[in-house]
Amino acid sequence: MSRRTRATWWLGLAALACAGMAHAAGGDLGQTEKQPTNWTAIIMFAVFVVFTLFITKWAAARTKSAADFYTAGGGITGFQNGLAIAGDYMSAASFLGISAAVMTGGFDGLMYSIGFLVGWPVVTFLLAERLRNLGKFTFADVAAFRFGQTPIRVFAASGTLVVVAFYLIAQMVGAGQLIKLLFGLEYWIAVVIVGALMMIYVLFGGMTATTWVQIIKACLLLGGATFMALMVMWNFGFSPEAMFAKAVEVKTGLATAAGKAPEAAAKEGFSIMGPGGFIKDPISAISFGMALMFGTAGLPHILMRFFTVPNAKEARKSVFWATTWIGYFYLLTFIIGFGAITFVLTNSAFLDAKGGLLGGGNMAAVHLATAVGGNVFLGFISAVAFATILAVVAGLTLSGASAVSHDLYATVFKHGNADSTSELKVSRLTTIALGIIAVLLGIAFEKQNIAFMVSLAFAIAASANFPVLLMSVLWKDCTTKGAVVGGFLGLVSSVALTIVSPSVWEATLGNPKGSALFPYASPALFSMTLAFVAIWIVSLLDRGPRATQDRAGFLAQQVRSETGIGAAGASGH
Amino acid sequence: MEADLVQRIARNPKYQELKARRSRFGWVLTVLVLVVYYGFVMLVAFNKAFLAQRLGEGVTTVGMPIGFGVIVFTILVTGIYVRRANREFDALTEEVAREALK
Numbered sequence: 012m013s014r015r016t017r018a019t020w021w022l023g024l025a026a027l028a029c030a031g032m033a034h035a036a037g038g039d040l041g042q043t044e045k046q047p048t049n050w051t052a053i054i055m056f057a058v059f060v061v062f063t064l065f066i067t068k069w070a071a072a073r074t075k076s077a078a079d080f081y082t083a084g085g086g087i088t089g090f091q092n093g094l095a096i097a098g099d100y101m102s103a104a105s106f107l108g109i110s111a112a113v114m115t116g117g118f119d120g121l122m123y124s125i126g127f128l129v130g131w132p133v134v135t136f137l138l139a140e141r142l143r144n145l146g147k148f149t150f151a152d153v154a155a156f157r158f159g160q161t162p163i164r165v166f167a168a169s170g171t172l173v174v175v176a177f178y179l180i181a182q183m184v185g186a187g188q189l190i191k192l193l194f195g196l197e198y199w200i201a202v203v204i205v206g207a208l209m210m211i212y213v214l215f216g217g218m219t220a221t222t223w224v225q226i227i228k229a230c231l232l233l234g235g236a237t238f239m240a241l242m243v244m245w246n247f248g249f250s251p252e253a254m255f256a257k258a259v260e261v262k263t264g265l266a267t268a269a270g271k272a273p274e275a276a277a278k279e280g281f282s283i284m285g286p287g288g289f290i291k292d293p294i295s296a297i298s299f300g301m302a303l304m305f306g307t308a309g310l311p312h313i314l315m316r317f318f319t320v321p322n323a324k325e326a327r328k329s330v331f332w333a334t335t336w337i338g339y340f341y342l343l344t345f346i347i348g349f350g351a352i353t354f355v356l357t358n359s360a361f362l363d364a365k366g367g368l369l370g371g372g373n374m375a376a377v378h379l380a381t382a383v384g385g386n387v388f389l390g391f392i393s394a395v396a397f398a399t400i401l402a403v404v405a406g407l408t409l410s411g412a413s414a415v416s417h418d419l420y421a422t423v424f425k426h427g428n429a430d431s432t433s434e435l436k437v438s439r440l441t442t443i444a445l446g447i448i449a450v451l452l453g454i455a456f457e458k459q460n461i462a463f464m465v466s467l468a469f470a471i472a473a474s475a476n477f478p479v480l481l482m483s484v485l486w487k488d489c490t491t492k493g494a495v496v497g498g499f500l501g502l503v504s505s506v507a508l509t510i511v512s513p514s515v516w517e518a519t520l521g522n523p524k525g526s527a528l529f530p531y532a533s534p535a536l537f538s539m540t541l542a543f544v545a546i547w548i549v550s551l552l553d554r555g556p557r558a559t560q561d562r563a564g565f566l567a568q569q570v571r572s573e574t575g576i577g578a579a580g581a582s583g584h
Numbered sequence: 585m586e587a588d589l590v591q592r593i594a595r596n597p598k599y600q601e602l603k604a605r606r607s608r609f610g611w612v613l614t615v616l617v618l619v620v621y622y623g624f625v626m627l628v629a630f631n632k633a634f635l636a637q638r639l640g641e642g643v644t645t646v647g648m649p650i651g652f653g654v655i656v657f658t659i660l661v662t663g664i665y666v667r668r669a670n671r672e673f674d675a676l677t678e679e680v681a682r683e684a685l686k
Contacts, residue, residue, distance in 0.1 A: 118635075121651040122628065128655060129621045132662045136610035136617075140669075252642045259643045284645040285636025286628040293629040300625050324674055331666040338659045342652065567590045573603050574593065574677050576684060 048195035051390030052397075056194070059231075059398050060208065066223045070216030077431040080217035080438055081148040081413050082318045087222055089325035093332020096316050098225030099406045100127075100307075100333070101232060101340050103399045104185055104465060109341070110376040113348020114355070117258070117283025120348055124341035126300055130307025131334040135327065138308055141484050141572040142317045143326035149410075150314040150476065151418045154483045157564030158491040159557055160427070163479075164418040166498045170475040171311040171414035173502065174468050175407050176452075178312075179445075181464035182407070183453030186400040192370045193377065193393035199454055206450035209404045213412065213442045218319060221405045228402040231395045233336060236343040239376070239392075242383035243350030258283060258352040265356065265366075283352070298536035299466070305539060306469030309477030312410035323575050344376075351375040354382040404449070412441040463514045466533060470509060474501035474538035482546045484572060487565040490558040493550030501542025508534030593684045602676040606669070613665055617658070624654050 074080050087095070105127065113120030146152040151167030183202055190201035212220045247253040263280025271279060307313065317326045355361050361369055361378040368374045380392035416438035421429035429437075479498040482489045509515055511528040550558075571577050593599050627635060627650075635647030 118645075118647055118651065122625075125621070125624065125651065125654050125658075128658050129617060132617045132658055132665070133614055135662050135665055136614050251648075252644050255643045255648070281643065282636075284643055285647050286632045293626070296625050296629050297622065300621065304621065323677075324670065327666050327669055331662050334662045335659050338655050342655060345652075566594055567587070569603070570590050570593045570599070573606070574599065574680055574684075576589075576593065576681055 049193060049390060049393060051387055052194050052393035055390045055394035056397050059227075059394055063208075063212065063220075063224050063227065063398075063401075066227075067212050067216035067220040070219035070223065073219055074215070074217040077148070077417070077434045077438070079219065080435055081315070081409075081417065083218040083222055085319060085321050087319040087325075089320055089328030090332055091222070091226060092316060092320050092325065092329035094229045094336060095222045095225040095319075096313060096329060096333035097336035097340070098227075098229030098232075098399075098402050099313060099316065100337055101229065101399070102182065102185075102403050102465075103189060103396045104181070106232065106236070106340075106344065106396065106399065107189070107373040107376055109344045110348040110351060110379075111373045113345055114351040114375040115372070116287055117262075117349070117352075118285055119287050121345060122286075124344065126303035127307070128334070128338050128341055129300075130304040131330060131337065133304065134308045135330040135334070137481065138314075138484070139317055139326045139330045140323035140575075142314060143320065143323045144572045144575040144578045145484070145568065146318050148315070148318055148417045149413050150311055150480060151414070151422075154479050154494065155422075156483070157568045158483065158494060158561055161423050162491055162495045163483075164422050166479065166495050166502075167476070168414040168418040170309075170471070170479075170498065170502055171418075172411055173506070174309075174311055174472050174476065175411040175414075175445075177464045177468040177471070178310075179404060179407050179411075179449045180452050180456050181468070182400055182404050183449050184456050186397070186404075187453055187457060189373075189396055189400070192374065193396060198457055202450055202453040205400060205404060206446045206453070208401055209408055209449075210442060210446035212401070212405045213408050213446075214439055218409060221402075221409050222319060224398075224405055225402040228395070228398045229336065232399055233340060233343075235380075235388075235392050235395050236340060236347065238388075239350065239379060239383055240343040240346040243346055243354070243379075246350075246354075254346070254349050254353070255284060258349050261352050261357055292531070294536065295532040298531050299533040301539060302466060302470040302473050302533045302535035305473035305477045305535070307472075309472030309475070309480065310468075311414065311472075311476065312406040314476075314480075315410050315413065316406075322578075347376050347379060350383070351379045355379050358382060408442055408445050408449070411445050412438045415441040463509070463519070467506070467509050470505045470533055470535045470538065471502060473535045474505035474542050475499070478539060478542040478546055482543070482550075484568075486550075487569075488550050488562060489546060490550045490553040490561040492553045492555070492558065493546045493548075496549045497542045497544075497546030500545045501538050504541050505534045505538035508538055589684060593680060596680055596683060598676060598683070599680045602673060602680060605676075606673050609665065609668065613661055617661060620654060620657060624650065 073084070076084075078084055105123075109120055109123050112123060142150065142153055145156050149167070149171070151164050151171075154167055155163035183205060186205045187198040187202045190196050190204075191198050194201070196204075212224055216223075243254065247257065259280045261280075262283055263276050266276035266279040267273065317329070320326050320329055355368070355375060355378045358378075361374075361382070363369055368378065370377070377389065377392060377396075381389040384391075416434050420437045421427065421434045475498050478501055479494045482497070483494055508529045512531065512534065513527040514532065516522050516527040516529075517524055635645060635650065637646050638644065639646055639649070
C-alpha cells in the first residue's frame with residue numbers, strides 16, 4: 012500500500028468509528044418501528060466487519076494494476092467464484108422476502124425462487140464460456156468485440172449504470188430498514204455505515220476483497236439457513252408431510268380465529284399447499300418470468316464475475332457451483348417459510364396486537380431464528396443479513412465503477428490508450444462518487460416503496476444488456492448500429508413501461524386506480540422482444556461500411572469464443 | 585489473432601465439430617429448460633386444481649414435488665452440461681488448439 016492509500020484507509024476507519032459513536036451518543040429515541048438495540052447482533056456484525064477489513068488490507072497489497080482491481084488478476088477458482096456469484100446473487104431481499112412470501116402464501120413463494128433460479132442454466136449453456144473467452148474486464152468487452160467501440164461502450168455503460176443504480180437504491184433502502192429493525196440503529200446511520208464499508212472494500216481491495224467478502228457471506232448465509240432448516244425439519248422428525256400438515260392446521264386455526272366458518276377455514280388453511288393468487292393473468296406471469304430468467308443473464312455485476320477465473324472451464328464450473336448453492340438456498344428458504352408458519356405465527360412473543368409480525372411482514376426468518384436458536388442465533392442471523400447487503404452492494408459498486416473507468420474513460424475518451432494507473436485512479440474516484448450517491452439516494456428514497464426496483468433492474472437487464480450480448484456473440488449479421496439501436500430501445504422501453512405500470516403509476520405516484528397505461532406486472536415480454544426485433548431489423552437493413560466490417564469480424568470472434576485461443580489469460584502475476 | 589490462424593482453425597473439421605456439437609447441446613438444453621419452466625408457469629396459470637390435488641392421504645399436494653422438482657432439475661441440467669463439456673468439449677478444444685498452434 013502506498014502512503015496515500017494507507018492514509019485514506021485510516022480515514023475510512025475513523026469515519027466508521029465516528030458513525031458508531033454517533034449512534035452510541037444518539038441514544039434510543041427512534042421511531043416506533045425501531046427495535047431495541049440488539050448488542051449481540053452488533054457485536055457479531057462488528058466481528059464480521061473487522062475480519063473483512065483484514066481481508067481487505069491483505070487484498071489491497073495485491074491490488075496493483077487495473078486487472079487486479081477489476082478481476083482479482085483472474086486467479087479465482089471455479090469453486091470460489093461459484094460461491095462468490097451465489098454471495099452476489101442471494102440478497103437479503105431474497106432471504107427475508109422469499110421466506111416471508113412462503114410463510115404468507117405457501118406454494119406461491121416457490122414461484123419466486125424458481126423464477127430467480129432458472130436463468131442460471133441459460134447463462135451456463137449460452138454465455139459463461141463465451142464471455143470468459145471474449146472478455147477482459149466488463150461485459151462491454153464482449154459486446155463490443157467486433158463492433159465500433161464508442162457507441163457500444165456508451166450503450167453498455169448506460170445499461171450497466173441504470174441497472175446498478177436501481178439495484179443499489181433497493182439494497183441501500185433495504186439495508187437501512189433492515190438494520191433499523193434488526194440492530195435498532197437509526198436509518199441514516201445504517202445507510203452511512205453500509206456506504207462507508209462498501210467504499211473501503213472496493214477502494215482498497217478491489218475485486219479480490221469483494222470476492223472474499225461475497226464468499227464469506229455466502230458461507231455464513233448458507234450455514235445459518237441450513238441450521239434453521241435442519242432445526243425445523245428435526246422438529247417434524249424430518250417428515251415434510253408432518254411439516255405441511257402442521258402448517259395447514261395452523262393456517263386453518265388462524266382462519267377460524269378470524270371468524271371464518273369451519274369449512275371455509277379448512278379451505279383457506281389448505282390453500283397454502285397449492286397455487287393461489289400469485290398469477291393473476293398469464294401475460295404478467297410470462298413477462299415476470301422472462302425478466303427474472305433473462306435478467307440474470309444481463310446483470311453487469313454478475314457477468315463481471317466471469318472474468319475473475321482463468322479460463323472457460325473454470326467459468327463453466329463457477330456457474331454450476333453458483334446454480335447448486337443458489338438452488339439449495341431456495342429449497343432452504345422454502346422450509347424456513349413453512350417452519351415460520353408453525354413456530355412464529357403461533358407464538359404471541361413474535362406478534363403484535365393485530366396478529367401481524369413484530370417489525371413487519373419480512374421478519375419471518377428473523378423471528379424463526381429466535382424460535383429455533385435463541386437470542387444468540389438471532390444476533391447471528393441479523394449480522395448475516397447485514398453482511399449480505401454489504402457483499403451485494405460492493406459487487407454492484409465495482410461493476411458501476413468499471414463501466415465508467417474501463418468502458419467510458421479508457422475506451423471512449425482515451426481510445427484504449429489509458430495506462431493502468433490512470434484507469435485505476437478513475438475507478439477509485441468513481442467508487443467514491445458511487446458510494447456517496449448511493450448513500451444520498453438511499454436516504455432520499457427512505458419512504459419509497461422499493462419492491463419494484465429490483466424487478467425493474469432485472470427487467471432492464473433482460474431488455475437491454477441481454478439481447479445485445481446474445482446477438483453480438485451468436486449472430487453473424489448483427490451490426491454496431493443494430494446492437495446500439497436495439498439495446499437503447501430495450502432500455503428506454505423497459506423503464507417507460509415500468510413507470511406507466513400499476514405498481515409505479517398507481518401505487519407509487521398516486522394516480523387513480525385503473526389509470527395505468529400498461530396493465531401488466533413486468534415489461535420484459537414486450538421490451539425484450541422489441542430489443543431483439545430492433546437489433547434484427549436494423550442490422551439487416553444496415554448497409555454502411557461499418558456494417559461490412561462488423562460482419563467480417565464475426566469469424567475471428569467466433570473462433571476465439573469457441574476455443575479460447577487468443578483470450579485474455581489469467582494475469583496471475 | 586492473425587487472420588490466417590483464424591482461417592486455419594475455422595477450416596479444421598474438429599473445430600467445426602466442436603462448434604456444432606456444443607451449440608446443438610446448448611440449445612437443446614436451453615429449450616428443455618424453457619419448456620419445463622414455462623410449462624410449470626402455464627400449469628400454475630391454467631390448471632391450479634391439478635397442482636392443488638392431494639397426493640395421498642396427507643396434505644402434500646401434487647404441486648410440491650413438481651415445484652421442488654423444477655429446482656432440482658435446474659441444478660441437474662446445469663450439471664449434465666458441465667460434465668459433458670468438461671470431458672468432451674475441452675478435449676476437442678485442446679486438440680483444435682494443438683493443431684492450430686503447432
